[in-house]
Amino acid sequence: MILIVLKAQIRPDKRDEWLSGISEYKKNVNSEPGNISFDYHENFEKENEFVIVEVFRDGDAGTAHVQTDHAQNFFPFMSTVVSEKPKINYQDIDGDAWNEMAEVTPQ
Template sequence: MIFIAVKFTARPECADSWLEHTADFTRATRAEEGNLFFDWSRSVEDPNQYVLLEGFRDGDAGAAHVGSDHFKAGLETMSGLIASV
């Protein structure tokens, strides 16, 4: 299994709508054959901060995810929302 944890700090004006903006990316990733989980959590200490926990069956599944069109589209969408990573 491949496990990935990423912390994102959203721009304050985007924090409340983060999950709406990333919904297509989340849905498409969860539908991938090798995806085990893809879960967002919002910090209770910093409302602008989100943590993404991802699990993939193996390296091939992880590579398929990173090579997917929805991954590229998700990065493009998030690039306008992120204050820092």
């Protein structure tokens, strides 16, 4: 399983363009057969910083993702809206990337 976490600082003047582009990209990535999940969230403590969390079945699914038309179009688009080079955390994990949190149980 591949777990990818990105941090991207978006230029304030490109915020609306970013939100439109990332929303469409999310739909496309979530429709890929090897995708488990794709989500993005804004850091409310740091304006216009977004975190993207992607999970793919395996390395082959990750490779297939990067080769899709929507990924090939999104990467150049992203370079026009960020104010600095995004940070990435890429993890190739054996087994399931999601486990239950031991410290919290619903009551």
